[in-house]
Amino acid sequence: MTNILNIKLIRNDAKMPYRANEGDAGLDLFSVEDVIIPSGQSALISTGIQMELPKGTEAQVRPRSGLALKHSVTVLNSPGTIDEGYRGEVKVILINHGKEEFRVEKHMRIAQMVIAPVFQVELAQVSDLTQSERNSGGFGSSGK
Ligand SMILES: O=c1ccn([C@H]2C[C@H](O)[C@@H](COP(=O)(O)OP(=O)(O)OP(=O)(O)O)O2)c(=O)[nH]1
Numbered sequence: 001m002t003n004i005l006n007i008k009l010i011r012n013d014a015k016m017p018y019r020a021n022e023g024d025a026g027l028d029l030f031s032v033e034d035v036i037i038p039s040g041q042s043a044l045i046s047t048g049i050q051m052e053l054p055k056g057t058e059a060q061v062r063p064r065s066g067l068a069l070k071h072s073v074t075v076l077n078s079p080g081t082i083d084e085g086y087r088g089e090v091k092v093i094l095i096n097h098g099k100e101e102f103r104v105e106k107h108m109r110i111a112q113m114v115i116a117p118v119f120q121v122e123l124a125q126v127s128d129l130t131q132s133e134r135n136s137g138g139f140g141s142s143g144k
């Protein structure tokens with residue numbers, strides 16, 4: 001399995017995803033445009049990149065905690081899913097939960113993506129499932 005993530009910059013002002021520190025899980029994604037997100041609203045932000053993920057992986061688009069803490073801006077569909085076969089532009093849906101409008105500036109780091117393995121399953125429809133210790137218990141069934 002290769003660990004190469006192929007990135008194509010589809011605008012000459014687009015920036016490669018950025019690993020802030022060696023070993024970081026998250027690769028920061030840059031906005032390639034200026035966008036104002038009014039309080040309470042969301043926006044689809046372009047990154048100007050397309051990718052070819054390594055086989056058997058996905059990319060998860062996650063919020064940056066600094067934007068969440070300082071501006072109440074987060075990724076609406078977190079974690080966003082980028083499928084292995086997707087070759088379109090990577091985009092980020094940001095939502096502004098803050099009271100003020102939020103200005104996304106071109107080349108601002110707006111989110112981060114984490115590349116994760118995907119376990120490919122084959123689907124089998126069955127009429128019975130095996131018993132387990134948990135069985136149908138959930139939603140607080142084990143107590144506090
Ligand atoms: O934050 C995101 C989420 C998705 N995508 C791209 C890559 C992904 O492979 C594709 C589809 O995403 P998803 O499956 O979440 O959306 P859908 O509403 O199910 O659309 P589709 O029917 O195209 O799968 O959109 C992004 O660029 N950013």
Ligand SMILES: [Mg+2]
Pocket residue numbers: none
């Ligand atoms: Mg889908």
